[in-house]
Amino acid sequence: MSGTLIIVLFAATLALTLWQFFKRGTGPVLFIKELRSFFLSPVAWVVLALVMLLNGFSFTSALTDLRAGDRTVTLAVYTFWSFPFWLAYFFIFPVITMRLFAEEQKLGTIETLLTAPVSTLQVLLSKYLAALTFYLVLWLPSMLNFLLFRINAPDSTAAIGSLQGSYTIIFLLGAFNIAIGCLASALTKNQLVAAMICFTFCLLHFLVGFVLQFVPVPEAFRGFADYISTHLHVRTFVDGLIDTRQIVYYISFAILLLTTTFHVLEFRKWKV
Amino acid sequence: MIQVSNLTKRYVGRTAVDQISFEVGQGEVVGFLGPNGAGKTTTIRILTGYLPASSGTASIAGFDVFRDSMEARRRIGYMPENVPLYEDMRVKEYLRFRAQLKGLRGRDVRKNVGEAMDLCGLTEMRSKMIGSLSKGYRQRVGLADALLHKPELLILDEPTNGLDPNQIRRVRELIKQLGLTHTILVSTHILSEVEMTCDRVIILDRGKVRACDTPANLVGRMRTARTISLELQAEAPLAIDKIKTLPGVKKVVKESIDENGWTRLTVRAESGRDVRESIALIAADNAWPLRELHAHKATLEDVFVEITQSEHSS
Ligand SMILES: Nc1ncnc2c1ncn2[C@@H]1O[C@H](COP(=O)(O)OP(=O)(O)O)[C@@H](O)[C@H]1O
Ligand SMILES: [Mg+2]
DSSP states (O other): OHHHHHHHHHHHHHHHHHHHHHGGGHHHHHHHHHHHHHHTSHHHHHHHHHHHHHHHHHHHHHHHHHHTTOTTOOHHHHHHSSHHHHHHHHHHHHHHHTHHHHHHHHHTHHHHHHHSSOOHHHHHHHHHHHHHHHHHHHTTTHHHHHHHHHHHOTTSOOOHHHHHHHHHHHHHHHHHHHHHHHHHHHTOSOHHHHHHHHHHHHHHHHHHHHHHHHSOOOHHHHHHHHHHOHHHHHHHHHTTOOOHHHHHHHHHHHHHHHHHHHHHHTGGGSOO | OEEEEEEEEEETTEEEEEEEEEEEOTTOEEEEEOOTTSSHHHHHHHHTTSSOOSEEEEEETTEETTTTHHHHHHTEEEEOTTOOOOTTSBHHHHHHHHHHHTTOOTHHHHHHHHHHHHHTTOGGGTTSBGGGSOHHHHHHHHHHHHHTTOOSEEEEESTTTTOOHHHHHHHHHHHHHHHTTSEEEEEESOHHHHHHHOSEEEEEETTEEEEEEOHHHHHHHOOSOOEEEEEEESOHHHHHHHHHTSTTEEEEEEEEEOTTOEEEEEEEEOTTOOOHHHHHHHHHHTTOOEEEEEEOOOOHHHHHHHHHHHHHHO
């Protein structure tokens, strides 16, 4: 009963937010501008190249091991739960989010932006969604791995569930960590500082979950440990198990972080 | 068009704007004058909805800038101090983006961007990266941006800051031209600019409105001349000594002497005293032929200095 209520409330809030975003078509105008500046910046292409390179490494090592007859590995695990993946994971978020607000605050364009008939919500969401879109584009080439594999081994049983799980967790991680990056970037006018804050928090979140997996924690605490362990989540999803608890965890934290960012941006409007 | 009453803005530890009230009527061009740190930018930021006031109210065309911020903002074309712009966009792209942000769509975007670029002389620069533009052109991009949606009210914060004299003149001409069709609030500390372009002047100093009148009235109020030029035929050192002893004279400077002994002097007098009569009398007493005695008219600069400095010393 209360579950239904929560879902209805959530849907209503989401609908209201989207309506605010699309009002007079301003949100999409901002979104396109943000997306455009992603694809026109050299940094973005370097990131894309690096992620592709790391995917390539994963692919090669998966093929090597598979050829050796190791039946316990899957291509999905190699792509999304391997050293190259975590390497990409840690540099992607700071690099794609550090610019978002820090640059506007440094140049002073935040003033021109927010004195146009534009709401803070529209500015925040457009930047967030643009970063998220770019992040998802980064993972498109990884699909090539699976496609190639499929072409070369047509009789292999395609693990559709595993792929669905993999891309769901990719999306969730993005939604969560990009919200951290937005907050970090809104807090400072220095892009480097924004990147450091974002990196630190991504790493902390990962490490806490990772460490809790291996230290003997009291049984009552086990559930909590599992609940916040990114490391474990990725593995669960990559194995094809889509766990709603994790969906709720990442999405609700993303919303919490975005709300905080909103208030940071509105801070100058507080009457002190 | 603009109504401000008892507006106060306190930053942590200091009051930047203190209980100011003023009005700007439809179609007026008003100069917002004041030394650095007077609170001009702060007031403007409140008007444009970027900062909230600590107390007091302000409205644009009847819309409260805090409660009806969106409606108020739609009516303002704002050019902030130092003209912040995205460095990595082309002029045309940037203006199109801004036009869309301000609610223009479809054909109107192209049309208004074209017109604004024409008006501001940006047409040749339309494909240039903003980051590569000179200060003068950046200023024009900022102005074109402010004009895009044909706002009723233009608010320009130090539009000539950092420009060379030719560029300043061009901006001044443009403001004059825009003044025919817009209400304008222009903040500046260049006085000649205000004298030439504005219907009315608001002088702000340390957060308070010190004067609010037409330039002519402000200057007229400073009735007494303070600088006097004269030319007489006399021994320069003697004449200077004698004039110096007159009550109210602060300083006498010798400008030039020609071969016939005509000496040009500049006399600075205390404000509130006209020393021309006593100079004429002393020349007559000493039988010095006097062929010029001219009091310079006060300028807005004198008014400005008087208003903002007398307050500081007291
Ligand atoms: N964000 C801020 N925080 C604290 N003090 C500020 C801030 N902005 C301006 N001030 C102070 O408020 C006063 C007025 O500044 P400002 O409005 O920029 O003056 P003006 O534009 O007339 O030069 C100055 O003394 C300035 O130091
Ligand atoms: Mg200023």
